[in-house]
Structures are given as C-alpha cells and as structure tokens.
Amino acid sequence: MKDLHFILLLLRKEFLLEFRTRSAISGIFLYVISTLFVVYETFIKIQPNVWNTLFWIILLFVAVNAMVKSFVQEKGNRVLYYYSLLNPSHVLIAKIVYNTLLLLVLSLLIWGLFIFFGDNPVKDIGLFLLILFLGSFGFSVTFTFLASLVAASNQSSTLLAVLSFPLIIPIILMLVKISAHALRLIQDTAVSGDLAILVAIDLLLCGVALLLFPFIWRD
Amino acid sequence: MIEKGKIWKFSGVILIVYVIIAGLLIPLKSGIESVEPSYGNAGETLKIQVTGYNTHFKEAGNSLRAWLKWENGKAIAATEMVALDERRMNLTFSIPNNLPENTEVQAVTLLIDSEADGTSVLPSAIFLTQTEKVLAAEEVQWVKPGDFSNNGQITFPFRNILGETIRNTYFHVPLWFGMMFLFLFAVIHSIKYLRKGDAESDLKAEAYTQTGIFYGLLGLITGALWAKNTWGAYWSWDIKQNMTVVALLIYAAYFILRASFEDPEKRARVCAAYGIFAFSTLIPLIYVIPRLTDSLHPGSGGNPAFGSQDLDNTMRMVFYPAVIGFTLFGFWLSSLQFRYLRLQKLREDVD
Structure with a gap:
C-alpha cells in the first residue's frame, strides 16, 4: 500500500513537471504532427501494409525523442535528495507508467492524424488498442531503462538510438505482426499465441530493468 | 609436465585439432547424386541412368541391388542393372500398370544396395504418372527391400543438397x-x-x-x-x-x-x-x-x-x-x- 502511495506521488510529480515545462511536451506533439504531414505530402496514398510498418516506425522515433529526457533533469543535487528519500524501484515504476501513458496518448494522436489525413485501415479496433497499450508499455520499459543508462553521458540522444533500436526489434516485429491481424492483412489463428509472446517479452524486460535499476541509480 | 590449470586449454586445442582432422578427412558415404530421367508413366519399361557419389558400381559387381519404393511400403526390384563405370549405372524397371497409390502423380524413392558401398537412398527420385487405372490388373512382383549390406567403413552421411x-x-x-x-x-x-x-x-x-x-x-x-x-x-x-x-x-x-x-x-x-x-x-x-x-x-x-x-x-x-x-x-x-x-x-x- 505504501509502495503504491509513493509511486502515485512520483507519478504526480512527473505530470506536474511536464505541465510546468510545457515546451518539451509541445515539442513532441509538434514533432508528431509535422512528421505525419511530411509522410502524407510524400506518399499521398498509403497502402495498408505500408501503413502498418509506417505507424510503428513513426511511433518508435517519437518514443526515442520523447523518452531521452526522462532522466536528464535528475542530475546533481536533486538526485542526491531523491536518493536519500526514495526507493529506486518506485522511481523507475513511476517513470515507466508515466512514459507508457504518454506514449499511449501519442500513439492515439498519430492514429487520429492518420485517420484525419487519410483513412482508417484498422479493422479490429479492440485488438489494435490492445497492442497500442502493449507496444507503448514495451517501448516505455526499454527506452526508460536505457535513458537511465545514457543520462550520464554527454551525447545521450545518439547513444539512446544506437542502444535501443537493436534491442527493440523483438518487440517491434511482434507488434507489426499482430497489427497486421488488426488490419486484416493476414489471416492466422495464432494471434493469442503472438500476444502471449509479446506480453512475455514486455514482462521479461520490465523485470530485468527493475532488478538492474538500483545499481544504475546509485551514483 | 603441463600445469594443472592449463589442462583445459590444451584439451581445447587437442579437440579442435581432432575436429579439423576427423571432420575434413573422414569420407562421405556413397550416395545417389542424380537420376535421368526423373519421371515415367505407369505400365512402361523405365530405363534410367543413375549418377552416384563416392560409389563403386563396377567393383560391386553381382552384389548390386536396386529398388523403387512407394511411400506405402510397396516396392519393385530392378529387372536389369548395367554398371557403366564406378559412378554411372543404367537401371531398368518395369513399372506396373496400376500404381499402388491413389494420386495421379506418385513420387518413388530409389534404393541402391551393394557390398562395396552399403545402402544409398534418394527420396522422390522419380515421379510416376498414372492417367487411368487398367482394369485387368497384371501380376506384380512386389518385393520388400531388406537384408541391406554394411561395408563397415566410417563415413559421414550423404545429403543431396549438402x-x-x-x-x-x-x-x-x-x-x-x-x-x-x-x-x-x-x-x-x-x-x-x-x-x-x-x-x-x-x-x-x-x-x-x-x-x-x-x-x-x-x-x-x-x-x-x-x-x-x-x-x-x-x-x-x-x-x-x-x-x-x-x-x-x-x-x-x-x-x-x-x-x-x-x-x-x-x-x-x-x-x-x-x-x-x-x-x-x-x-x-x-x-x-x-x-x-x-x-x-x-x-x-x-x-x-x-x-x-x-x-x-x-x-x-x-x-x-x-x-x-x-x-x-x-x-x-x-x-x-x-x-x-x-x-x-x-x-x-x-x-
């Protein structure tokens, strides 16, 4: 119960910080809109199989850009203050939850803009929403943890992309495969198996990240 | 003398040397490389030329035996075998009028056995076509391939593509x-x-x-x-x-x-x-x-x-x-x- 209390407090702190320094979040929103605009300017008409890949690639780049700053503010004296006060797992869980919610909102925004500019190729909306959540969670776990690793270096955004893109491949392959189902591009009865694998990968990475984070955080 | 802590290093090197020598020098088992032609019809006398790999058809002489085998286990023996040289051989089969399976095109496995080379197998060697069933069925001499020879040599298996x-x-x-x-x-x-x-x-x-x-x-x-x-x-x-x-x-x-x-x-x-x-x-x-x-x-x-x-x-x-x-x-x-x-x-x- 006490854990939950701390996590909720930290989550509130994340929201407050984001709300007070609105420049970061508005930057990300603008990034999404201009990317989508460029995509439609150049493609004009997007086939469903291209749409499928494009959607997840755009979300991937948005996620890197949104998440690289996760630990940048947590530097110097403030870390020392947190360190004396908090349990590292709470910090990581709060960040992962916050980033998952942020990514979920961003992915809904991307989807909405895709519908606004073109049309909606998604046939199975429930399944697609489910994998939006699972994908946001998997991206959030991987990027948040890696952002905590690279926060101390001075070229963190390049480093984050280099480290995370190969690591994200298992997740993104599963996402593209399942979302092809939601778009009715392939007919296959093994969706539940694929979903189980995606959940397993997400949970595995989340567990490993939670185990390792206390070691990183201790500075 | 070798120090105790170094034994694993030496055994690693010895094992790799063994692998290189044995892995590269042990010969491949004899096998069937190709069959020409690889198709035929029911009821005909099918003459095929077999090209072998590492085989000794001439040396094998009278111990040579060959069969065509269907997936359901039925097989016919070759009626005539002529070894052209160590690697090439002509085989003649009289294909029955009524093939033993129900599909129109049936794949059969070629088996060759000799004392010199042991047994060689080529799956789906020949595709036989049956256009229509003949009602007056003739007596077919079905055989059961068996009593395979073993030439006792140490060899690696022969796989067609590999x-x-x-x-x-x-x-x-x-x-x-x-x-x-x-x-x-x-x-x-x-x-x-x-x-x-x-x-x-x-x-x-x-x-x-x-x-x-x-x-x-x-x-x-x-x-x-x-x-x-x-x-x-x-x-x-x-x-x-x-x-x-x-x-x-x-x-x-x-x-x-x-x-x-x-x-x-x-x-x-x-x-x-x-x-x-x-x-x-x-x-x-x-x-x-x-x-x-x-x-x-x-x-x-x-x-x-x-x-x-x-x-x-x-x-x-x-x-x-x-x-x-x-x-x-x-x-x-x-x-x-x-x-x-x-x-x-x-x-x-x-x-």
Whole structure:
C-alpha cells in the first residue's frame, strides 16, 4: 500500500513537471504532427501494409525523442535528495507508467492524424488498442531503462538510438505482426499465441530493468 | 609436465585439432547424386541412368541391388542393372500398370544396395504418372527391400543438397554454441561486478563479450559461405541470419557505450547493467522469434536446433568434441584478452 502511495506521488510529480515545462511536451506533439504531414505530402496514398510498418516506425522515433529526457533533469543535487528519500524501484515504476501513458496518448494522436489525413485501415479496433497499450508499455520499459543508462553521458540522444533500436526489434516485429491481424492483412489463428509472446517479452524486460535499476541509480 | 590449470586449454586445442582432422578427412558415404530421367508413366519399361557419389558400381559387381519404393511400403526390384563405370549405372524397371497409390502423380524413392558401398537412398527420385487405372490388373512382383549390406567403413552421411559441405556442421554450429557460452559468462561476470564491485569482473565481462562477438562474426562468415553453396546466395534474408546480425549489433552497441564514459567506475556499472539487459533480449531474439517464421535453417517451425535425423552417430563423434573444443578455446582467448586489458589498464593507471 505504501509502495503504491509513493509511486502515485512520483507519478504526480512527473505530470506536474511536464505541465510546468510545457515546451518539451509541445515539442513532441509538434514533432508528431509535422512528421505525419511530411509522410502524407510524400506518399499521398498509403497502402495498408505500408501503413502498418509506417505507424510503428513513426511511433518508435517519437518514443526515442520523447523518452531521452526522462532522466536528464535528475542530475546533481536533486538526485542526491531523491536518493536519500526514495526507493529506486518506485522511481523507475513511476517513470515507466508515466512514459507508457504518454506514449499511449501519442500513439492515439498519430492514429487520429492518420485517420484525419487519410483513412482508417484498422479493422479490429479492440485488438489494435490492445497492442497500442502493449507496444507503448514495451517501448516505455526499454527506452526508460536505457535513458537511465545514457543520462550520464554527454551525447545521450545518439547513444539512446544506437542502444535501443537493436534491442527493440523483438518487440517491434511482434507488434507489426499482430497489427497486421488488426488490419486484416493476414489471416492466422495464432494471434493469442503472438500476444502471449509479446506480453512475455514486455514482462521479461520490465523485470530485468527493475532488478538492474538500483545499481544504475546509485551514483 | 603441463600445469594443472592449463589442462583445459590444451584439451581445447587437442579437440579442435581432432575436429579439423576427423571432420575434413573422414569420407562421405556413397550416395545417389542424380537420376535421368526423373519421371515415367505407369505400365512402361523405365530405363534410367543413375549418377552416384563416392560409389563403386563396377567393383560391386553381382552384389548390386536396386529398388523403387512407394511411400506405402510397396516396392519393385530392378529387372536389369548395367554398371557403366564406378559412378554411372543404367537401371531398368518395369513399372506396373496400376500404381499402388491413389494420386495421379506418385513420387518413388530409389534404393541402391551393394557390398562395396552399403545402402544409398534418394527420396522422390522419380515421379510416376498414372492417367487411368487398367482394369485387368497384371501380376506384380512386389518385393520388400531388406537384408541391406554394411561395408563397415566410417563415413559421414550423404545429403543431396549438402554434399561435402556437411562438414561445416563441425565449425558453423559449434561457433554459435561457443558464442552463447561466452556471452553467458560475460553476463555472469557483469552480475558479479554489480554485486561485488570488483574491477576485474568488469574487465572479464568485456573480454568475454569481445571474444563472443569474434565467434559470432566467424559463425556468420561460415554460415554465409555454407549458404552460398547450398541455398545459392551469401545472404538470403533468412530470419536467423537477420536476428544474428541484430544480436551482434546489440553487442557492438555495448562497446560504443563503453567508449562514451570517462569515469571507469560509472562506465563499469552502466555497461554491466546494459550487458545483462542485452542478454535478456537475446533470448526472445534467438530462441523465440525465429521459431515463429519460416526459415531455411533446419528445424524451423517448432524446433530450433537439429532433430535426431540431422546427425548420425559418426557425426556426433566429431560434433560434440567440436562444441566442447571451440568453447574451451573461446575461454582461452577470453583469458588472454582479459590479461591484455588488465595490463592496458595498469599502464593507464601508471600514466
């Protein structure tokens, strides 16, 4: 119960910080809109199989850009203050939850803009929403943890992309495969198996990240 | 005398030397390379020319026997056998009017047995077509192939597409096994570092990762050469090929991460954490995803490694020593690399 209390407090702190320094979040929103605009300017008409890949690639780049700053503010004296006060797992869980919610909102925004500019190729909306959540969670776990690793270096955004893109491949392959189902591009009865694998990968990475984070955080 | 601590290094080298000698010198079992023509019709007298590999048709003389076998177990024996030379032979079969299966086109297996070569099998050697059933069925002499000869030689199995490249099994596959063991040890040392904070564990993890990548590259190169000879191209965008490149990219990023930190303690901690995290994504990458997609590799769609049919007992006699030998050799390389890194660090500290 006490854990939950701390996590909720930290989550509130994340929201407050984001709300007070609105420049970061508005930057990300603008990034999404201009990317989508460029995509439609150049493609004009997007086939469903291209749409499928494009959607997840755009979300991937948005996620890197949104998440690289996760630990940048947590530097110097403030870390020392947190360190004396908090349990590292709470910090990581709060960040992962916050980033998952942020990514979920961003992915809904991307989807909405895709519908606004073109049309909606998604046939199975429930399944697609489910994998939006699972994908946001998997991206959030991987990027948040890696952002905590690279926060101390001075070229963190390049480093984050280099480290995370190969690591994200298992997740993104599963996402593209399942979302092809939601778009009715392939007919296959093994969706539940694929979903189980995606959940397993997400949970595995989340567990490993939670185990390792206390070691990183201790500075 | 060899010191106790060095025995494993010497046994690794001895095993590799054994693998190279045995793996390259033991001959391939005789086999059937091709059959011309590879199709026929029900009711005709089919004359085919067989080209063998490592065979001794002339030498075999009267001990030669040949059958065509259907999938349901029925078989007919050759009516005439003429050996042209050691590798080529003419066979004549009188194909029955009514083929024993119900499909229009039926694939039959060719079996050749002789005292000189033992038994050779070519599955789906000939496709027989039955346009219509003949009502007045003639008496067919069905036989049961059996009483196979064994020439008692030690050989590796003959596989049609693989041919001599089957020997690559002793290099390509053990290198992957070795790589996984090396990465596993790198993770163990990373965990050790995070628990104890001992700088030597960090260097050991780095050394094991370096040799692991080296083994991975060798595995990729041996695999590409093998693919060129069997699948026709160095790179076929096979799922396992792609996933291995991803795995190597993950570990290449490890060194970029190492290079971007100045403070040695911070670097060690971050790299140990990344190493463990990377290894845990390797599990879905190498063991889960390739099973879901079609692959040109053996055992795709369910079974990631080989089945029992891919290795026979002679191959096991070389394959298992190869796995152990290459792994031990990898550990030796890592310990040398570790000592080099330690000296380098000492020199930096002195400067």
